Structure formats: C-alpha cells, structure tokens
Amino acid sequence: METVTIGKLAAKGGVGVETVRYYQRRGLLAEPQRDAGIRRYGDDDLRRLRFIRSAQAAGFTLEEIGELLDLDAVDDRIRARQLAKARIAAIDAKIAEMQSARAALAKLASECANSSVGACPIIAAFEHQI
Amino acid sequence: METVTIGKLAAKGGVGVETVRYYQRRGLLAEPQRDAGIRRYGDDDLRRLRFIRSAQAAGFTLEEIGELLDLDAVDDRIRARQLAKARIAAIDAKIAEMQSARAALAKLASECANSSVGACPIIAAFEHQI
DNA sequence: ATAGATGCCGTACCATAGTACGGAGTCAAG
DNA sequence: CTTGACTCCGTACTATGGTACGGCATCTAT
Numbered sequence A, B: 001m002e003t004v005t006i007g008k009l010a011a012k013g014g015v016g017v018e019t020v021r022y023y024q025r026r027g028l029l030a031e032p033q034r035d036a037g038i039r040r041y042g043d044d045d046l047r048r049l050r051f052i053r054s055a056q057a058a059g060f061t062l063e064e065i066g067e068l069l070d071l072d073a074v075d076d077r078i079r080a081r082q083l084a085k086a087r088i089a090a091i092d093a094k095i096a097e098m099q100s101a102r103a104a105l106a107k108l109a110s111e112c113a114n115s116s117v118g119a120c121p122i123i124a125a126f127e128h129q130i
Numbered sequence C: 001a002t003a004g005a006t007g008c009c010g011t012a013c014c015a016t017a018g019t020a021c022g023g024a025g026t027c028a029a030g
Numbered sequence D: 001c002t003t004g005a006c007t008c009c010g011t012a013c014t015a016t017g018g019t020a021c022g023g024c025a026t027c028t029a030t
Helices: A006-013 A017-025 A043-057 A062-074 A077-111 B006-013 B017-025 B043-057 B062-074 B077-111
Strands: A033-035 A038-040 B033-035 B038-040
Touching (some): A006 A017, A006 A043, A017 A043, A043 A062, A062 A077, A077 B043, B006 B017, B006 B043, B017 B043, B043 B062, B062 B077
Antiparallel strands (some): A033 A038
C-alpha cells in the first residue's frame, strides 16, 4: 500500500506537521505503522484528516469531532443524526447572523462613501443588528 | 442623563460584568464617570458595547474592533471602507464554506437514516467538501 | 439600620487549537 | 559517504477572549 510520511500527509491535508502530531495526541488520528521509527500513513489516515478539517469547518470542536469519529466506528446512527441536526441548526443561526453582519458592513462600505462630507458613523452602521 | 451601573450595562449588552471590565482594560470602552467610585454608564456606552458584539459577530477580532472604533472617532472613511470590504469578502467565503458544511450534515442526517441496515459512514458524508 | 445584592480591584486562571524548540536519529540524492 | 531535508520526542509557549477569586466598600429595599 502507498504510505506517506507525516510531512506528506500534513501537506495533503493542508495542515502542519505539528498539527498532525497534535491530532494524534488528542486521539483523533490513530497511531500509524512505523518504519524504523518513522510514521507511515495510508489513505484512511488522509481521509480521516480531511474529515477533521471539514467537520471543523462545520463548527464542530475537536472534542465533538472525536465523538463523531467514535460514532463512525461504532455506526451509531441515532446519535450521529442528533449531532448533525443540532449542528445544522447552529449553522443556520450563524449563517443568518453573518448575513446580518454582512448587510451592516455593506451599509458601512456604501453609505459612508469615500469622500462624502456628512457624518460616517461606523457604530451606527451596525445599529439594530443581532 | 440616565446612567446605569456596570451590571445593568452588561445585562443590556448581553455580556457579563467581567467582560465589560475586560473591554475597558482593552480600551474598547472608555472609562466612564464615577459616582462614589462606582461606574456610571450612559447610552453611548451601551451603543458602543452593542457595536462591539455586532462587529464580533461579523468576525472582527477585538483588536480590529479597536481600530474600527478609532476610525469612527477620527471619521476615516477610506480605511473603514477597506476594512469593511475585506471583511465582507471573508464573510462571503465563510458563508459559502458553512453552506457546504451544512449540505454535508444534511446528507449525514438524511441518507444515514435512523435504522437503515447499510453502512452509515460519517466520514464519507463529508467527502469532497471544501 | 441592617441584610443581601452589587460594585471595586488586581491578579490568576481557563479553554481551544495549535506552534515552537532543540537535540538527536534517519533518509535520499549526488 | 556526505549533506541537507525530514523525522523523532516531550515540554513549553502562544493567541484569543474571556472567567474566577477574594476581601472590602457601597447601595437598595425592608
């Protein structure tokens, strides 16, 4: 099987070497086989690493990601659905919040035009938000 | 003028008392008038506090918020626009990322149905993301 | 006037998610 | 067979944004 060193794995996963070691310490990645003391990673490890980054982008903490990985191993659909649904709700709320913030920023960027003379209250641009 | 104590201000701003003190230490809120040693806040302080929370929701760090507040004081539109535009781009990217993550979670929640028999790979639900 | 809630202060501590260090071993190319 | 890049390890440090502590002062409602 194709195996890669920690540096290659990290590069493919878009993280640093130290981050891989850190995830290993946290139990998010399994200790891989070693070849003369040097870690050798396979495709599963890369998938797992990428999953961690994706789940992180979805707003899960590393602790929650650890739980997801356990659920995956045990195939616990009920709990997985629970977590997914809770996260979806949180994401929807966050997206709404960010859209509101975006609107405030757009207002700030457009209404307070480059060289207009009236007042340009940055604080006011955010009023009535959230 | 109506003035409130730190506890009331914090409550109205949706933060803790210690957080107000912290913002003050960071220079995000001005030291207010005092009445026998007790801080007395006015409406401007509340507006400012709410602005901080909104700007935070927009993804600004406290340091950046400090800069925004300075810009507001000095009425520096050019820089304010720059920051706003940069932030909007970042927000749009983040929203796209979250929508992608949301899709993965929705897939996880629906395809891996409660009591189906086939495999329910949580990791696979996130494949091809981001 | 007396509780009990608030406020004051500085300093210390917390969680999260890494990042850096430094000396030693190992590998790959020329 | 050497040189430079990569890897090993544990431990310590970083940044961000707060949160907690503890002893004392003050305020508010009865």
